[in-house]
Amino acid sequence: MSQATHEGTRSLLTINRWFVWKEMRQLSVLVIALLFAAVITLLFLAGAGSQSSWIHETPIVVLMFPILYALGAGTVLVGQEREHRTLHWLSTLPIPHHQLLGTKVGTATVGLIVMWFLAVCTLWLTGILEDESPWGLNARSNYHDLAPISYPLWMTHSLYVMLCGFFASWKFKNPFVAIVVVLPLSLIPIVIAELGLEFAQSNHYASFVHLVWILSSAISIPVMGLLAHRVAHKALSADKPPQIRVVSLKPRESETVLAQTTVFRWPMAAFIWQSIRSSAIPLAILATSTIVSMLAAVSWLTAKDMRYGEAKLVGWIMLLSLSISWLGVLVFKFDGSAARLRFVADRGVSPTKVFFARHGVPMAIIATMLVGYTIIITLRTDDQHFRILPSTLALALYVALFYSISQWVSQLTKMLTVALIVAPLASTLVINWWLNTVVNMESAWWMLGIFILLPMLATWRRMLPYMDMRGQIRTWIIAIGVALLIITLPVIPAVWKVSSFLSSHPNVTRNTLELLEAGNAVVKQSPRSIVLEMDNRDPLVGVFRETPELGARISAKNFGILFPELMLSRTEFLHSLRDAETPNEQAIEAYAKTIETASIIGHAARQSNRWFDQEAADRIEIWLVDALLSEEMQPYQQEPFFTAAVKRLVSSKARLKFRHDAVQESYSDTFRQDAWLNSRTSRFNQLLWETGHELPFGISVSRYSILFPIALKASTESPPADWLQQMHQGIFGDRPIENGPYGSRLRNQPAIMSVTSEILYPARYWGMEWEVDAETLRSSFGDSK
């Protein structure tokens, strides 16, 4: 007896081991498909997304995959048995039902643990969740306050979802219906938590909702487990014997009518009818959800009060996308599709005909939705209300992409459940890729049309092998080719744009590297410059007077104080002349002091090794030259203050050298440091350092890498003929130069007309008439050497 029992146990164990292996193989397809999708998604997030989207979206994406696995595991393990008609065979094996069920649930649970292990490892390796532990119940994503990223919560919930999957798969024969039923069932704990929040009116959203959620999931696990066990036991039990009925040989009248009217003479009509009959329930469900979700989304899009509506709107758009995607899946995955298509293939039916017949009904549903949408947006009459609605074309392209990708996935995958889970993911990825190529690579929007057409062409091309159930490898090779085309086609113009920009701006890369290298060096404080503090101006002016080689550094704020004072002083002097018959000694004295101060500060700023100070010196000299050459100054041309001021003007040659040296030095290291330090206060520095060119792939080219080399060349005795055009292009792009500060419209006017207390456009006053005037002054009244 004991020996017999032992043998029996061994035998069962052997069978069970084989059975476990079989279950694992079935599940492996789902696991591999999900892992593949996860890797692609993460690569996309890491490569194409921004740093922010990587940090905020990755945790949600990673946590999504164990849930998707839980959603599909039951359907895969049970649904496939139904599809292959091995369920009854299983029930005839000498394995107790509870062991059979336990093995399936156990294997699925091991798979879930593996998925969770991989998810946790991924998040741990990326180090994204360093700031907040996801093991706490209240952990929420930074991406959205309401998005929980708590491991215990999602782990418990995923176990519950997996049992829901088993329950629905045992209960419903149609795997599609089973998946559809799992969706609302899996939401029950969340709905309970939200209703609880409404009832309790708690102010602590996360702590309350997450607690109720996890408790509901935990309580629901044994309940769902029992229910699943019960329906599974029923499904595995012997079917009731069919009741013996006495059937009349004479057909009923209705059957006769039906038989007469459903005679198809057109094969295409027969195929369409067959495609409807073979998946009537899924088509009915998806047609309803497509239309309803479109209507609901439109009602939210046009809602007068959109408060609290965004989440619902997103929900309806997601349901619409899911419905379209599953309509695509149904093209090649329906009840017994493979066998039915093989049947028509064996009879030599044109694969094109079958292709169009299979697409007919889903496309008709989508067309109905689009026609309905168009009618709604056309008939809307409330013109006062603000809304943004996609055009029919935009919506059509969006749904066409979801449909095209999904039907492609449907042809590539063998299992309905895998297709149902992977197709929406793949479609979302492709549409995100398209958006990414438009935003980051300046790709053309019509590239979406190519994204839609390519998968459709691929499935049409592989229709015959699919119907014959052969040529899998070639199908996959073509699929990889299509995927590569989708990935590479939009990249090619972007690569061309970047390479053509870099070839036309050879300095950009080299200079950037040089500056980066220099930026790492220690800040070198120039020994020949001191900061001009306005509170301590008079003593400092004295120092500058005594030490002519000392440079002055002027901040943008201080220049903004100094320059209006110069203008005010001149106005005061002019006013004193206008009113008085004889010159007012006091006014002359005050104005002479202003001229002396301006000439000293201007001279000192000119000695500075910083570009900004050279710009300040330009503007002070413009004021000085205009003041000294003015009519009202003629009686004072021999006064010491006048000649001293003229002597402080540097020669044109020296001015060029000062500018060149300052640009060079700012360019190499000092300016870099100062630019960052002053970036908040000086618009000049901001303008130089902000992005001037944004190329595809997120490549930003700061203006400095273009403007510095131009300024270096412009500050020589023989500047390039087109340096003004280059400066303009570097700042304003392709706008007309005449509208900008480098155009002749402003440069042909005296500089004093446009000079202001704000220093903004670099090198704006270089090479203008005032420099000639300065030289004339020097030669007439000063030391021209």
Added chain:
Amino acid sequence: MSSDHLNARPARCSLADLASLSIVGVPLSALALMGIWSMVSWWQQSLLLSASERTVVAEALSVDELAVTTWYDRRGSKQQTADLNRLVQAKTALIDEAYLLLPDSAKQLDEVLTFHNPSSSPLIEQVAARAKPVIAELQSLTKSGDRAWLPIVFQGTSTELTWAMHSDGLRQLTQIEFLDAYNKKESRRAIDALALMVRLFGPDNQPSFTADEWVRVSGYQNACNLVLDSLENPQWSLEELDEIQQLFSEPIDRQKHWQDIVRGNLLMAYPWTLNRNSWREGRYSGRMSGAKHQLSLMFLCLHHAAPSEARASAEIRAQMIATPGAGTQPHTTEIDRLSLGRADWSADQWIQFPISNDMYWQMMPQYFGGTAYRMLADANRQRWTRCAVAIKQFKEKNERYPQSLDELRSIGFPRDATLDFNGRPFRYRTFSGKAAELWNSSIVAPKEEYIKAGISANFVTIR
């Protein structure tokens, strides 16, 4: 089913065939027909748009950005530009000084620039003393007859706002000058300051874009407010009142302002509207550079506008330019009507990409309607100020307040100037001959049109 049967096409279609094919054929055909219809409509509307462009907005199409800059520069003579620039820069020093003198309690300069505020008097006195040369130069410059312009760097569809900022600074400076003169009872100087304000923000001003006009209205209304507030004190002589009356009697050509600013918008924004490189605008200013902003701009701006909507946009603006009576209620009503109008429905809108133009149409009322209401409020305040001054004149002449506004005709005051924005006489009452009260509207309760006109309920007491 044999393979021949499956592949062959029999001659006769059964009812079942028809039913089965209809399920697929009807929706797909409907969508296809709609697509064809929309494309035909696009083509037809494009032809209409071209015709419309040739007739309605020919100028907009012939004009490029260069021409618009030149047009902006035509604001005035460049001979005085250097002087204006010097004064504008000098003004900055004075306003900066005024901010340094602000009492701790005040955050804004305007908070202390009021009548008889003991805490602000030293500030006003000190800044006004320093501002004397600048004010005098400004007086001289604005009286010269030449118009100065600021050679600003032109940015896209509007001026750089530099002029707006400087204008506000000039407004503050002239206000300081007026208050100082008024506080010191130097009536001549005060009236000169008012005259300067009127020259800067009144009939001589040439706004080119909506923002300029908003600043002009703000400056002019400020001058009106100063006069209205000064009427509480018996400072002005009859002659001075007459002079003030004359200052605010000068008609402001609001219709020309209106035509200029809408034309400016049409010239600049319309080609942009038609998507002749719609995001070039952002790239120019450097704030929205690069491709990353393209998507947001696609959703925010008229990108690939349907021809019917582009045409409506241009035609509505052209109608706005032609709408007469800027500064009157019928004008605002008409602009409201036009602003709220939109393209007649056309199937070409189905295939514009990516979204409908609702956001654009939503902006129209604020943009143009808002300006029309500002002009109406400006015209209303001008008449209100004149009317209040006339009551004061009547009182000085007759030693009593008029019984009604009709009585003002006896001193030669036109009836038109006693009418408010909606064409009815301002609300007026006297208090036992000791004071009079003039409201800025005939409407007692804040009714809809009162609110719509952008006029807050207010009155002035005349003693």
